[in-house]
Amino acid sequence: MFANEQTVALDERFVIHTYGRLPVEFVEGKGAVLVDAAGNEYIDFLAGIGAVSLGHAHPTLVAALKEQAGRLWQVSNYYHDANRGQLAECLSEMLSTTTDETGVTTGSTGTVWRTFFANSGAEANEGAIKLARRWGEKKLNGATGIVSARKSFHGRTLATLSATGQDVFHQSFHPLPQGFCSVPLNDFDALVAVLDEPPAECGPVCAVLLECIQGEGGVWPADLDYLRSVANLCHERKVMLVIDEVQTGFCRTGAPFSYQRAGIEPDIVSMAKGIAGGFPMGAVAARDEVAALLVPGDHGSTFGGNALAMAVGLACAQTLMQEHVADYARETGDYLAQRLATIPHVTEVRGAGLMRGAQLDVPIATPLVEQGLRLTERGRCGLVLNHVGDSILRFLPPLVISDEQIDEMVDSLAFLVGELA
Numbered sequence: 001m002f003a004n005e006q007t008v009a010l011d012e013r014f015v016i017h018t019y020g021r022l023p024v025e026f027v028e029g030k031g032a033v034l035v036d037a038a039g040n041e042y043i044d045f046l047a048g049i050g051a052v053s054l055g056h057a058h059p060t061l062v063a064a065l066k067e068q069a070g071r072l073w074q075v076s077n078y079y080h081d082a083n084r085g086q087l088a089e090c091l092s093e094m095l096s097t098t099t100d101e102t103g104v105t106t107g108s109t110g111t112v113w114r115t116f117f118a119n120s121g122a123e124a125n126e127g128a129i130k131l132a133r134r135w136g137e138k139k140l141n142g143a144t145g146i147v148s149a150r151k152s153f154h155g156r157t158l159a160t161l162s163a164t165g166q167d168v169f170h171q172s173f174h175p176l177p178q179g180f181c182s183v184p185l186n187d188f189d190a191l192v193a194v195l196d197e198p199p200a201e202c203g204p205v206c207a208v209l210l211e212c213i214q215g216e217g218g219v220w221p222a223d224l225d226y227l228r229s230v231a232n233l234c235h236e237r238k239v240m241l242v243i244d245e246v247q248t249g250f251c252r253t254g255a256p257f258s259y260q261r262a263g264i265e266p267d268i269v270s271m272a273k274g275i276a277g278g279f280p281m282g283a284v285a286a287r288d289e290v291a292a293l294l295v296p297g298d299h300g301s302t303f304g305g306n307a308l309a310m311a312v313g314l315a316c317a318q319t320l321m322q323e324h325v326a327d328y329a330r331e332t333g334d335y336l337a338q339r340l341a342t343i344p345h346v347t348e349v350r351g352a353g354l355m356r357g358a359q360l361d362v363p364i365a366t367p368l369v370e371q372g373l374r375l376t377e378r379g380r381c382g383l384v385l386n387h388v389g390d391s392i393l394r395f396l397p398p399l400v401i402s403d404e405q406i407d408e409m410v411d412s413l414a415f416l417v418g419e420l421a
């Protein structure tokens, strides 16, 4: 584990400390391996918080970025860009894919999806919220309420904080935008009750906003039957079903998008993280009929849809599909889950594909993450691990992680658990 002294000193003095930074300075990466400033190697099980979908320095993405960087970066959304339409078409194909419950592709719904390009997951959700409210205004007598799930996470802007069903993120930032409430995940009756009699702080509901597997909340999956019931309910009442695929999207769960495993089709989908392999980008897509409610002037972004992001995003989406990355994530993810379950003190492994949470029966997740990095000081390969709270380890490796790298991680992790538990 190594970081240059000056790097740490400047960060401590001049950067706002919204993150508890770990004392490592990574300087390069290849595939699922990261290298620190002293040349130590680490296997990466976080992938820049689920963003580096195709692994570090993927040659196709590097080539696309370099080629575009030498020609044109930014002209704004007032003008055409050949990659923008191609990427939106590619996303439409990915979003309309149908799969079985494990994620194996079975066909297509044939639905046409239209996309607005943004820069982050929170911004994608802001777009989703605005679109849902426009739907409420036009089709549901002005309904504005958004119902999300407890333990959800939708971003750090004020509206997406309101939508985030965890009070801990709200403290100190009141007053938050109104028109939001949350219900326990997988409790269908609770959702029906809110739609029937919305609480005052929410008001008549225009949209239900869900993650199919809650990531930041602790890797808690929605039951597939629950998702089906919610989709039917929303459909019957003409309420928008908004699925937040920021963390689960782009093959992470073994399907192009996680809702496909439940055989449902949302109205609006927000995306980011894996969309451009680690290049900053977000997007919100909607079915044709819904997307048509936004007209010039309603929404925008200076940098959203910029030439660099479009070039890398297109290369990333094409590679994910051409190289059947969802199949690889599903098979490798099953192997990861199976191996994690053999580690002492792991009582449950949750999630799908290469999005997994390991529940520990001892609160050692925080020291495990630090000791994973410190393995380099003991002559072993380091581990980049992540925890959600004291007892949950979350695994979001690049979707190119190998069985051998998983074996090495599991052996080292079992060794560390033995020391710390």
Ligand SMILES: Cc1ncc(COP(=O)(O)O)c(C=O)c1O
Binding pocket: 049, 120, 121, 122, 123, 125, 153, 154, 155, 156, 211, 215, 216, 244, 245, 246, 247, 248, 272, 273
């Ligand atoms: C499900 C989900 N939605 C939204 C966000 C916010 O994304 P961003 O940090 O890019 O704004 C995250 C971030 O972790 C997320 O996991």
